Amino acid sequence: MDLLQLGSYTFSSRLILGTGKFSNSTVMLDAVRASGAQLVTVALRRFNREQSEDDLFGPLLTLEGITLMPNTSGASTAAEAVRAAHIARELSGSPFIKVEIHPNPQHLMPDPIETFEASRILAKEGFLVMPYIAADPVLAKRLEEVGCASVMPLGSAIGSGQGLATSEMLNIIIRESGIPVIVDAGLRSPSEAAHAMEMGCAAVLVNSAVAAAGNPPAMAEAFAEAVVAGRKAIRAGLMEKSGSAVATSPLTFLGTL
Amino acid sequence: MITIELNGQQQTLPADSTVSDLLSIVGSDGKSLAVVVNEQIIRPEKRSAHKLQEGDRVELLMFAGGG
Numbered sequence: 001m002d003l004l005q006l007g008s009y010t011f012s013s014r015l016i017l018g019t020g021k022f023s024n025s026t027v028m029l030d031a032v033r034a035s036g037a038q039l040v041t042v043a044l045r046r047f048n049r050e051q052s053e054d055d056l057f058g059p060l061l062t063l064e065g066i067t068l069m070p071n072t073s074g075a076s077t078a079a080e081a082v083r084a085a086h087i088a089r090e091l092s093g094s095p096f097i098k099v100e101i102h103p104n105p106q107h108l109m110p111d112p113i114e115t116f117e118a119s120r121i122l123a124k125e126g127f128l129v130m131p132y133i134a135a136d137p138v139l140a141k142r143l144e145e146v147g148c149a150s151v152m153p154l155g156s157a158i159g160s161g162q163g164l165a166t167s168e169m170l171n172i173i174i175r176e177s178g179i180p181v182i183v184d185a186g187l188r189s190p191s192e193a194a195h196a197m198e199m200g201c202a203a204v205l206v207n208s209a210v211a212a213a214g215n216p217p218a219m220a221e222a223f224a225e226a227v228v229a230g231r232k233a234i235r236a237g238l239m240e241k242s243g244s245a246v247a248t249s250p251l252t253f254l255g256t257l
Numbered sequence: 258m259i260t261i262e263l264n265g266q267q268q269t270l271p272a273d274s275t276v277s278d279l280l281s282i283v284g285s286d287g288k289s290l291a292v293v294v295n296e297q298i299i300r301p302e303k304r305s306a307h308k309l310q311e312g313d314r315v316e317l318l319m320f321a322g323g324g
């Protein structure tokens with residue numbers, strides 16, 4: 001069976017779903033179910049008694065077969081991310097942590113230095129570290145060397161829907177990487193998810209494309225099917241490209257009549 | 258009475274209040290919350306015994322939607 005392996009964990013689904021920006025938790029839960037995702041991201045937030053309905057822990061517990069991957073969003077330094085990871089593990093009981101350190105809210109680009117440092121510390125502590133990074137092949141290799149479970153380079157800016165703008169660098173990362181490469185951020189359409197899988201990504205992480213869709217559960221299902229299609233395609237072996245036409249039918253028969 | 262900092266806001270509590278008392282005051286059973294007092298995580302089994310002190314910085318954190 002073709003399973004996604006992250007540390008000692010295996011998953012039959014290669015679609016990871018984020019839980020942000022949904023209109024309410026019922027829609028979010030429907031989308032998670034429709035996506036078939038087994039790994040789901042959540043964020044840490046201060047408890048607010050006036051907004052206790054935002055607490056996702058109870059609703060997510062109603063889903064079977066889900067592993068939580070908390071993120072460290074809100075951290076702007078490695079120390080803050082490490083602290084957030086410890087708190088998140090306490091709550092989730094999950095060894096997964098998405099290291100996400102983006103100090104500038106204008107572009108949300110990940111800080112490579114703080115991300116590397118936090119990832120190094122957390123991998124040493126036994127976390128399954130999934131760092132969100134720019135599509136930087138050198139950084140990706142360094143994160144592999146310090147024991148990350150995967151690398152998660154961005155396709156384009158978070159929530160931008162600009163798709164696989166970094167595909168040239170993603171190709172290098174995929175070619176060089178000895179750990180799963182998961183495209184995280186920027187996807188808008190299922191065809192982009194299929195393309196990422198055809199490029200050789202081990203999985204894709206999607207949030208805004210589903211949460212901001214007209215019908216989030218239907219879009220979640222569409223992404224799930226696209227990820228499966230892309231994965232099947234690369235395993236089947238894509239044909240070689242040619243610079244010129246290569247006939248699929250005989251060209252000589254009619255001329256001999 | 259003592260005053261603590263709860264999620265960045267001042268909060269007054271009866272003296273000798275525990276973390277469990279604080280959770281009752283804010284209306285949570287605490288099952289879905291992480292409690293951090295002065296940057297130290299207070300596990301659920303320790304909450305009823307952990308007394309809060311004047312000036313403690315308390316964070317109550319939960320999981321919310323995020324990508």
